[in-house]
Amino acid sequence: MDKERLVKAVADAGVVGAGGGGFPAAVKLAADFEHYIANGAECEPLLHKDIELMSRYPEQIAEGLAMVRDLAGAQAAYFASKEKYAAIWERINPYLDKYDIVPKFLEDIYPAGDEFEVVWRVLGRAIPPGGIPLAVGAAVNNVETIYNIRRALDGEPVITKFLTVTGEVERPFTAPVPIGTEFSELIEFAKPKIADFVVIEGGPMMGKIVPPDEVVKKTTAGILILPPEHKLVRHRTMPIEYAVRIAASACMQCQSCTDLCPRHLLGHPIEPHKIMRSMAMPLSMPVEWMTAAMLCSECGVCEQFACPMGLSPRKINAELKRKFRENGVKFQPPGGETVPMPEREFRKIPSARLAERLGILDYYHIRPEFIPALPEPGRVKLVLRQGAGAPSVPVVKVGEMVQKGQLVASAPPNSIGANIHSPIDGTVASTVDAITIER
Ligand code: SF4
Ligand code: SF4
Known part of the structure; x- marks a missing residue:
């Protein structure tokens, strides 16, 4: 396999930046870079999806990192994560050695995971104002993106998203969830402790308030349930x-x-x-x-x-x-x-001082339970814009039967975007604004 085939496999699988940005990974990998960095900082307090991924799939992440380095012609690959994650380092170190990947230890501070910070910490190169990592010869991907790239090289499309559901809930959890699942199903599974709550998609620092009928996208990293009077809600509703x-x-x-x-x-x-x-x-x-x-x-x-x-x-x-x-x-x-x-x-x-200032200490020290598979949803709604770029173009019609993993919308021609695949077997119920698939 060469770089061209790497880029094609990643584009075919619809991989986008899973850390929040949603930039199509194939576009990033098509550029020239000397240094490839896995970002495992996960600096937003309360989110645990990267911690779970790094703990459970260290070999896949290290392999993906090394494969991109070699196929893209980069000089070196780096795995950057917080020094405090001793158990993760213990698990991944043998694979870093095996694939000649450079470990980089980050501090437990905010925003350690901002890619400008990561590039500075890892390479000692400052990205210029308004620039991107490529300006200093680097490409950075979140560890989940790299996990998805590794799967893409085996022909597996992106149909699930790792995310954490936490806050005022009895059963905080982290799980891989079919893309298109309605938040309300996940919130119900987590058992809210209060009847009146606000839903934030993402972490407490950068997340946005969304309605409970929002759906999981390729960029959804967390669902935070908070009381309406919480200070994080007040700022957002001002x-x-x-x-x-x-x-x-x-x-x-x-x-x-x-x-x-x-x-x-x-x-x-x-x-x-x-x-x-x-x-x-x-x-x-x-x-x-x-x-x-x-x-x-x-x-x-x-x-x-x-x-x-x-x-x-x-x-x-x-x-x-x-x-x-x-x-x-x-x-x-x-x-x-x-x-x-x-x-x-x-x-x-x-991070701990930040959590205290944010008024989230009650949730900060909880490690949400990891659930390897949730009950499959009866319906998924796949929004056509799953990340950065233009909306994808449906390639299926209402009434058509689709299979899990089948392409249902393709990247827009001549502009940045990503393919979308069905996470379930079912029938297409709608293609207006989003593709809805029912079992
Ligand atoms: S949000 Fe505030 S602190 Fe963060 S980059 Fe913008 S101005 Fe700076
Ligand atoms: S009062 Fe607040 S916004 Fe104004 S300068 Fe001080 S920190 Fe900045």
Whole structure:
């Protein structure tokens, strides 16, 4: 097998970034890179899906990592995970030795899993502002993505997603779940302790509030059940107009948000306190202060950890990014070398301290039960946009019988996207906006 066949096998199987970004893996692997990195940091508190994958499938992950390195013509492969996962290291070390993969130990801090952080920690290379890992010769994939790539090389399509369901539930669990399963089925299985709750898809830092009838996608890493009055819910439901108004009136310009901003500390010209100041005096501040919002990773450190006033620079940055994108405004890279600030070594955010600040300590020390197989759903709804790129194009019709693993929507022609396969045997009930398959 060569690189061309690697890329084709990964594209055929519909592999996308499983860590949250959802970028089609085949597109990433088609590029030239010297260093290939497995990201096993899983830095969002409460999520355990990567921990379970690394514990249970160390050989497949190491094999996938080595196969991509060799087929893509990279010089070296690295496995990066938290040093504290002693049991995982014990299991994977023999395979790292066997395949000549370099182990890299990460600290238990947030956001250790941001790929800008991972590349800096692993290679000592700083990705420039607005850049991607390829800018410094690296490609990074989440460990679940690599597991899926390994399976793709055996012709197995992506039809399940590892995820954790936790929070105010009696039975927190981690499991591989058929893509398209409705969240409500998984929540019911986890047995909520409260009748009135809010559902967050993803982790407590970067997850979004969704309705209970949301469905599992190739990017779903977690389902968090919280009481409506929880502070993580309050921040997320704050209307943007209100966030802007209090930014203008209550920001005391203490700079704590900038001092702790991980991207600022990596040497990127983003200073969230200046963006907040611009909200109060938009016409008298340099426009670059605001366009720097495009460098925000939306990690949430400023909002959930740094700001003593409970303000939300992240929300404002997200809105500015949306508006700039709509109006075709581009960030102008400053040029020159990107040099991380020496202070970043003294401004780390330990995960346990973050969990305490987020008000999730009650759930933080629980390791959700691993369930190897849940009861198969009677119906799946496969949304046509499973990650980054354009929606996939259905290749099946209503009434058609499909088999588990069969292609039901293909990557859009001439644009970035991914194939979608059926996770169950059944009959196609709808192809409008999503492909619904019933048993
Ligand atoms: S969310 Fe806040 S802390 Fe995170 S990158 Fe954006 S401005 Fe910086
Ligand atoms: S931390 Fe809060 S109060 Fe301080 S500058 Fe940033 S937004 Fe303003």
